[in-house]
Amino acid sequence: MFHSALTCLSATSYTSNDSWRGVRGREGSFSLSTGMCFVKKETLKDYEALRRECLESSTLFSDPYFPAQAPSLGFKELAPSSSKTRGVVWKRPTELTASPQFIVGGATRTDICQGALGDCWLLAAIASLTLNEKLLHRVVPHGQSFTDDYAGIFHFQFWQFGEWVDVVVDDRLPVKDGELLFVHSAEGSEFWSALLEKAYAKLNGSYEALSGGSTTEGFEDFTGGVAEMYELRQAPRDLPRIITKALERGSLLGCSIDVSPPSTPAWPGGHTQGPVTFKKLVKGHAYSVTGLREVDFRGNRERLIRIRNPWGQVEWTGAWSDNSSEWNHIDPAEREEMNSKMEDGEFWMPFREFQRQFSRMEICNLSPDALNDDNLSNWNTIKYEGSWRRGSTAGGCRNHPNTFWINPQYKITLLEEDDDPDDEEVACSFLVALMQKDRRRYRKQGQDMHTIGFAIYEVPDELRGSPSVHLKKDFFLRHGSCARSQTFINLREVSARFRLPPGEYLVVPSTFEPAKEADFVLRVFTEKAMFAKLSGEVLMFVMCVICVAWACGLAIDMEVSAHELRTILNRVMAKHKDLKTDGFSLEACRCMVCLLDKDGSARLGIVEFQTLWNKIKKWLGIFRQFDLDKSGSMSSYEMRLALESAGFKLSNKLNQVLVARYADKEMIDFDNFICCLVKLETMFRTYQELDKDGTGVAEINLSEVISLT
Secondary structure, eight states, X not given: OOOOOOOOSSOOOOOOOTXXXXXXXXXXXXXXXXXXXEESTTOOHHHHHHHHHHHHXXXXXXXXXXXXXXXXXXXSTTSTTSTTTTTOEEEOHHHHOSSOBSOSSSOOGGGOBOOSSSOHHHHHHHHHHXXXXXXXXXXXXXXXXXXXXXXXXXXXXXEETXXXXXXXXXXXXXXXXXXXXXXXXXXXXXXXXXXXXXXXXHHHTSSGGGSSOOHHHHHHHHHSOEEEEEEGGGOOTTHHHHHHHHHHTTOEEEEEOOOSSOOOOOOTTOSOOOXXXXXXXXXTXXXXXXXXXXXXXXXXXXXXEEEEOXXXXXXXXXXXXXXXXXXXXXXXXXXXXXXXXXXXXXXXEEHHHHHHHOOEEEEXXXXXXXXXXXXXXXXXXXXEEEEEOTTTTOOOSTTOTTTGGGSOOEEEEEOSOOOXXXXXXXXXXXXXXXXXXXXXXXXXXXXXXXXXXXXXXXXXXXXXXXXXXXXXXXXXXXXXXXXXXXXXXSSSEEEEEEEEOSEEEEEEEEESSTTOOEEEEEEEEESSOOOOOOOXXXXXHHHHHHHHHHHXXXXXXXXXXXXXXXXXXXXXXXXXTTSOOOOOOHHHHHHXXXXXXXXXXXXXXXXXXXXXXXXXXXXXXXXXXXXXXXXXXXXXXXHHHHHHHTTOOOOHHHHHHHHHHHOBTTEEOHHHHHHHXXXXXXXXXXXXXXXXXXXXXXXXXXXXXXXXX
């Protein structure tokens, strides 16, 4: 049986930008501009090395990349000259209390009290994280303290746009009037939450960059998962199924009640408690969803949902609350099982009441690397990285038909439908999430989040099966989308869940307005198993490419740039001592990439690179066959015979033109021979495509001439 598959043969690779300037290594990498380590295989060598250096020199760590200075606080309300930062000094916990502790008795909600920063969204996410010890210690690594080999250095791990990064900080914290300025613990001697906030501020450029946001943003950066939000008054009919599957995967689920009129929400450890309903539900407060179950109740099936208040104590007092009479009408064994697993602050309530009382629900679906538990069924994921650039790939939304088609386009293939026995519809469930990168870092320059969204189109019949598809303007003028994000919005991420029939589709991510520049990550999650749609031959070839690239010191990520192509070709050609060659020039490799690059990414994907590689091997045989004097290069006569053997019969005039273009003192070396054949084959193929009727005459416009030449 086939499985759902997502096929990406031309997704752009991860590249560092000015915000990171990280250099990818075999096990990890270190960013010189931010002091952040891109973690691979859980290696934390940079943190350990820095800590060891401090211990050996008997000094406390001072972070040069996030210094204890005013610019680290902010740029506007927390600018160096602002009233809020006047009088701020930086102190280590050892200067604030006689016996500071990193974590005391486990991380709990009382460790998270809000300070003078509007990052309650982050604190709510941290509070939810404390409910899952396994996820918490991915973010807050074990073994850190103010006693054992204390060196003034701590580290935390965050998920950032497809990578787990290790962020190193010193423990100098901003203090005003003798108190911590930002996050602090309720009892004052516990500092893990304050240091976690500092590491997250460093990740985003400053403390002020954290002001304002969505709890789901924190969820994702703590788990690497993807978040989706449901307005419960407009929830889909299959919401119970969605919740059940999310719980099976170990996802984080939260719910809340809107405050009307708006007031300060009741954040963990905060200063204000939101309004409480007459059945003891707190408005503006973040609850967790921990279970869903159906029971036999008076001859009918009753669906119940289990909710947890992280504060404890304040609980629902309506139907199916802890001491309600409804429990007397179900099987005693079932009642005992359901109630024995509950903790303080946890309660059951009818699902219909849940939808009536609560305003919205958020689900953070975990990616496979966030929770390695064989008993949990995780999403299968694939990630594309791309960018919108003015004049080339920033086309704006469908409101701009002249430019919409230039946006990046990503092909997904759904092959196997869901296996829900209660669902008669033949459809595949999947989730699409579009995230813009590093936008908080641009706040200092007066920029913020772009308004983003995406649309999904069915691939037309004539292009199905093609490894690379980029549809043009005419297609989008004649066809509507089969699915799209609910809205374009200025959040870091826009996500939506879909169910479509098996088939091939294109996802087109875009900003709302054209010419808006940003980097982005597009993730697609499927419920079914996922595999790359590659033949055995191609898989073997991919392994060979990786081996050759690795030997050349390259980190090939299934796409080859002109620079990487040059390194690979010249390293391989150097082993052929019988060939005369000065090596492939960068310009020659750019030419090859340009001529074979079908998707306009300026890189060769797997199929494109395999095509080029096979042709070079074939042409190498022809070169050796017609190098009659075995000199390692060709005369003009030998080249003419070789071109005919390769399938190109040219006039005398064209042969003269080629010799004049590619010969050096009437001799043609191997790299020039290959470049000549690549161009000839591309031009012959292009002509045949233009001469659709086979009349021997082709029509070509100016744009096509410029593109071809």
